[in-house]
Amino acid sequence: MSKYNRQRSQYNDRDCLVAALNEMGYADVEIHDEAVNLIGYHADVRPEKANVIVRRRCIGTAANDLGFVKEQDGTFSAIVSDYDSHKHGAAWMTGLKKAYTEKRLIKHAASKGLKYLGKEVKGGKVQIKWLDTRSA
Amino acid sequence: MKAYPKTERRVVTVTIDESGDMVYLNTPESDIFMELGERITTRASHVEPYALLPRLLFTAIRYFVHDDSRLAAWTRGWKCFWRVNTRPVDGPILRNQYGNIAAWWLREDAIRVEIEFLNRFFLEGK
Numbered sequence: 001m002s003k004y005n006r007q008r009s010q011y012n013d014r015d016c017l018v019a020a021l022n023e024m025g026y027a028d029v030e031i032h033d034e035a036v037n038l039i040g041y042h043a044d045v046r047p048e049k050a051n052v053i054v055r056r057r058c059i060g061t062a063a064n065d066l067g068f069v070k071e072q073d074g075t076f077s078a079i080v081s082d083y084d085s086h087k088h089g090a091a092w093m094t095g096l097k098k099a100y101t102e103k104r105l106i107k108h109a110a111s112k113g114l115k116y117l118g119k120e121v122k123g124g125k126v127q128i129k130w131l132d133t134r135s136a
Numbered sequence: 137m138k139a140y141p142k143t144e145r146r147v148v149t150v151t152i153d154e155s156g157d158m159v160y161l162n163t164p165e166s167d168i169f170m171e172l173g174e175r176i177t178t179r180a181s182h183v184e185p186y187a188l189l190p191r192l193l194f195t196a197i198r199y200f201v202h203d204d205s206r207l208a209a210w211t212r213g214w215k216c217f218w219r220v221n222t223r224p225v226d227g228p229i230l231r232n233q234y235g236n237i238a239a240w241w242l243r244e245d246a247i248r249v250e251i252e253f254l255n256r257f258f259l260e261g262k
Contacts, residue, residue, distance in 0.1 A: 002183075002250060003162040004225070004258075007175035097156030104172060105150055105158065112168045114148060120259065126152040127259040132165045133146075 009101040011076035016107060017052055017068060020100035024092070026054045026066075038065040038079060048079045059087070102126055151258040159258050161251060179224040180254055183246045186217035186239040218246040220253065227257055 011017050018029045035049035041062050050067025059066060064084050068076040080088045105128060106116060114130035121127075150160040150169065160166050162177055185191040194211050201207045217239040220230040230253060232238040240246040 002180040002247075002254060003177050004180040004254065005158070005160055005162050005166070005169075005175040005177050007158040007160075007169065007173050009156065009158060009173045094154075094156055098152055101152050101156050101158060105152075105169070108169065108172060109148070114168070117147070122259050123261070124154040125259050127255070128150050128152070130148045131146055132148055 009097065009104055011068065011078075011100060012074050013104055013107065014052060014070075014076070016100055016103040017076055019103045020096055021052070021054060023099045023103075024096050026058055028058050029054055035069055038067045040064050040081070041083065046081075050079055052076060059084070063087070098126065102128065149255045151255070153258075161254060181220060181222040181224055181227070181250055183218050183220055183243060183250055185214065186219045186237070190214065190216055212243060217241055218243050220246050220250045222250070222253065222257065225254070225257065227253075 014031065018031060021029050030053040032051050032053070035051045036053070038046045038048050038050055038053065039056060040046045041056060041064050046064065048067065049069060050065070051070045052068040054066040056063045056065050064081040066084065066088060067079040069079060070076055078088075078093065102119075109130050110116065113132075113134045115133050117129040117131055119126055119128045146165065148160075148163070148165045148168075150158050150166070153159055158169065158172070158175075160169065161180065185194050194214070197207060197211055218241075219237055219239055222228060222230070230238045230249065238249075240249070
């Protein structure tokens with residue numbers, strides 16, 4: 001008799017978020033301990049501030065910055081302008097979340113002493129296996 | 137939760153589904169992932185007696201008692217054939233290569249197959 005867990009990951013690891021953005025095609029990601037203003041597609045300074053930023057030059061000619069602001073609980077929330085919601089819409093965000101979750105899991109498991117065995121990708125799903133060597 | 141002997145319990149498996157959520161069996165080893173976000177724990181399957189009458193009794197007892205109770209532990213020790221029922225995740229009752237409902241004398245063997253099936257099911261679906 002088995003039970004299973006369904007768990008929603010939160011963006012609470014900055015390095016994994018940056019690595020996921022890299023995987024989604026943004027190699028150049030700014031990191032700021034203090035949040036800084038985002039820049040709009042007219043090169044205007046927007047009121048929104050973020051700690052993790054993909055600048056508009058990396059996104060496209062007519063784009064706003066993509067940002068992630070660190071909330072008080074330590075999680076990062078995305079700041080996507082309505083103008084860019086077609087590019088960074090639900091499907092793109094899901095892709096980012098999947099990339100982040102994979103990196104977060106691998107990092108966390110390694111920190112707990114689990115040995116990475118590999119992953120299998122099938123139909124939009126990813127399955128990762130580790131060997132628990134802690135009590136071996 | 138009591139560890140399952142003779143299973144691949146030392147292998148920890150996590151599936152990231154299409155929405156980016158994590159899905160994994162609730163084992164002592166997988167507890168390390170608890171801190172990664174809020175989780176919902178749900179029944180995945182039943183390893184239950186193969187024969188009808190013991191199964192009815194088993195189901196009735198397990199309906200009323202907690203999994204960690206002594207009565208539940210007693211039902212897990214019954215000397216009988218066992219089958220794997222994955223209907224809680226909309227899966228099948230596992231069958232053998234001849235199409236008949238599969239039965240295992242050792243409950244641990246049924247649990248091992250159950251775990252392998254569920255992890256494959258989480259990745260591949262029905």
